[in-house]
């Protein structure tokens with residue numbers, strides 16, 4: 001499924017948190033959303049998932065504007081894995097993953113054999129089969145995160161939006177998750193803080209800064225030392241790691257320098273203004 005945003009803005013108290021963002025994520029693409037803390041990644045994802053009503057602009061799924069769609073209609077197409085997602089009640093893991101079938105449910109009947117098979121397959125893909133009947137409250141942070149991703153897969157969506165899905169995961173599960181996302185036919189838009197993981201697993205990266213989309217393209221074109229300095233305020237280089245994967249190496253944070261002691265000019269790259277990405 002293609003996800004398009006056109007001149008999307010979302011405001012809080014008159015301040016644009018998402019500022020005139022246009023993007024186009026093609027069917028089956030895996031796109032990484034990167035940017036510093038507070039740059040608007042979560043807010044943009046929430047707009048794209050229909051959970052925020054934009055102040056301006058349009059979100060389209062396969063060409064259809066989603067404004068006014070019910071949550072159920074959106075959820076039949078797109079699954080959203082939020083950054084902090086909790087689940088109340090005395091549920092087992094299988095029940096939480098089963099919530100992914102809610103958009104397809106019948107109020108009068110419980111889940112059928114097909115629903116149960118889809119849930120079991122999602123549990124297996126996230127390595128959670130052994131925890132199937134464990135109480136949700138007894139799970140570790142990373143296990144909960146994997147269960148929420150399994151819930152999203154159980155939704156059988158055409159597209160998955162994920163907000164920092166690796167933040168509680170150990171390195172093995174980070175690599176497994178990103179390989180899973182990169183390997184799926186579904187459209188994936190994933191917010192990530194680990195730029196090297198984003199470079200390795202995403203077809204394209206979208207770079208947000210102050211709510212605006214300032215760069216988009218293949219990882220090697222977005223993760224330039226100039227943009228990393230300007231947007232993330234780090235002194236960094238990009239190049240192949242020991243295995244030949246594109247990776248970012250950091251000398252450290254850039255610290256503001258006094259003009260009196262250091263006359264060197266600021267980085268010359270000016271982020272491009274928003275463009276269709």
Ligand SMILES: Nc1ncnc2c1ncn2[C@@H]1O[C@H](COP(=O)(O)OP(=O)(O)OP(=O)(O)O)[C@@H](O)[C@H]1O
Nearest residue numbers: 012017035036037038039040041042043044083191
């Ligand atoms: N409901 C809200 N009310 C007020 N301010 C908000 C709200 N939602 C987001 N913001 C502000 O908008 C800005 C962008 O927040 P957002 O969570 O989208 O950033 P982010 O890029 O996902 O950050 P992080 O990397 O820290 O998760 C922040 O300054 C945040 O405080």
